[in-house]
Amino acid sequence: MSGQTASSSLVCETFTESDIEGAHALSLQFRWPHRSDDWRFAAAAAGHGYVVREGTTVVGTALCWPWGEHGATLGLVIVSADQQGRGIGRMLMERLLEALGTRMTVLHATEAGQPLYEKLGFTTIGLLHQHQSDSFVAPIVEPPPGERLRPLEPGDTPRLIELASRASGLDRSALVPPLLDVSQGVALVRGDTVLGFALLRPFGRGHAIGPVAVAADDGLHMQRAKALIANRLAANAGAFTRLDTPDEHGLGPWLESIGLARVDTVVKMSRNGAPAHDPGVLQFAIVNQALG
Template sequence: MPDSNQHEAIRYRAFTPDDIAAGHALSSAVRWRHRPDDWRFAAQTSSGIAAVDASGAVVGTALAWKFGVEAASIGMFIVSPEHQQLGIGRELIERHIRELGARTVVMHAIGSGLALCETLGFEKTGTIHQHQGAAFQPPLVSLPPGERLRPIGANDTPRLVDLASRASGLDRSAVLPQLLDVASGIALDRDGELLGFALFRRFGDGHVIGPVVAPDSPNESRAKALISYWLALHAGMFVRVDTPARLGLSTWLEGLGLPHVDSIERVVRNGPLPVDATSIEYAIASQALG
């Protein structure tokens, strides 16, 4: 049984860059694949809270990202295994909820974290399937006539922000340019009009494909073409894709050699998000970013 005296000794303060090593140690303790650089990117793009014990050790974290004045996400939510069931996780989330106010808040959670979110007013909105692997054989996927894949250029950023914001229902004007600084990108183009895109970047002990945004198409061919592009360039590398289960890409990804290794629930408080159905987010950037 946890010692209730431990809870009395816990204090809460802002998460700072000096806490990155401690955050990385926490994520390693719960077997997350994050690198210190992944924590550094998270800390640079968010505001966070650290739970600290009497010795000064960081025993819990939760970071929050604001997307304009209407929405936010909470992620990097961890309590050390030795300090769970003390109410620390609830306090971390409640502090962010109070600060975020009336914003629509997105989280991804499983197990006890999911149960906690539901007691705090979050509602399930869908399941995310995590796929990862290194031995894949991507097919060549045909695009509709007049459409092609091309490298993303500097002048594409406003359109990328617009597509990403409409597909997710979250204002990506601040975070997407920062993602572009650490990612490579491929665009789906039709006669000079940018229709969709997919980013590829280092993450954990491999790489992640996401976000992937494209218009609806028969058999999800546009999304498959964007994902296949990156897989073909990085055969043999460890790659991860997090895709909403409802979109039906999981069977196709498994057939390529990217097994479905985990499922996590997407939950929303003060929802729903104003998603534009003309652009679909086939893979998310990360669970932390919503």
Template structure:
């Protein structure tokens, strides 16, 4: 069957900064909360492609390198009027070609999961999205022998190391960029050495907490409650990993469970360090 005129007119090319307004409009059309500034951060950390038809952007797809061995992809959006024309699959093909042999992670919606499975992705877990207006609550005290303090410029290398061990892949670029634009809190031992940390930044209709990296739920509870307390009365979102053990705290904070995207991988899943855990991710896109 020969392609239709509309399909012939679809062009695919790398995303440019000049595409941000159109990309933002696409995300709004599918009810995603990303701001123009969120698109700028996503593109700054990675790259990707747009689909264009008759001069209008009708699709986007981005990917992010995490060292030489891993990558993630996301922001695969096709305008409602252009869905069902193979645009999403073609964008995915171009992403996977750019990513190459890296083990590749993504978070799938139920609608997108069948396509990703056909492209070789397998389910490895879930992410639990919580959000709401933060309720007033006394922050949880850190465990004995530790204290909370603001992240400092000199912490960047250590925090990136902790995050990389917890995620099983390089987080140096992500952590460095987030510390530059966001608020970071460190939980440190008696010698001042970081044993965990959390980051809060503006996102969507409010703020997002993540990553939260800690040796156990007790340390993570202190980090999360402290960060949330700085936004009492405001809208906050947090994307939690499986088996995080913080449901009671999230409920007390007013952060309701609203969605459960599927975590998938093409290749091998990251090998995490069992001594440190990523309780909350930085983003469903760049993990």
């Protein structure tokens, strides 16, 4: 698509690493918390997309991430405030959707973006709540009887990929390994079996917890999730921490009770079907709103 124009002064090209600083500056216009490193990680994590420039200035971005053969996520869709109304958002989205073809694709929509996504064939499948604070109280939450928490080990990676994939309904084999490289993680185990895990990593204004995935086939999933999250909160006590949790799992009231205020809610949408979640594993926190 390199060199094609949206108008006489706008040029749309493939997003490359050289666009990261311009994209970061664009996101700061809207007070998005993303650091340059967050953009760099997202672009490197099997992502590709497009950037729109006016002259040398980045005025629009949109990225997508194919996961396995059939799924994808889409995000970091931004159009400069002074360029809105020129069809940049629609053009970027159409380029991405053409590249993704018939893949089942998930995104998280702001109120402003939702009407465009609906016109492009996305339907609402849920809500996502953003919780954050630097003054939370990390509670002590014991795992279910017979289970314990321990640091992640190198041999855990295949099991973590399995749990993350089953919980999200997306193939996470290309995402979990690079996440582990930048995260401090903890596993919840019974004997030698990993039943859940949570990752804490630098993101935005401080750190983010996610993904958090736990086995849910015996009714103990909420206790497992709280034990894992409380452990990661304790590891980050006194520092800014963010967590994005799906509405349907009901974790929000507990997060608010320990001081992680809900600051935003976005709509989860999908196109060409919906993720095939395994009800035996639940995701209580996502990686982020772009990667899912």
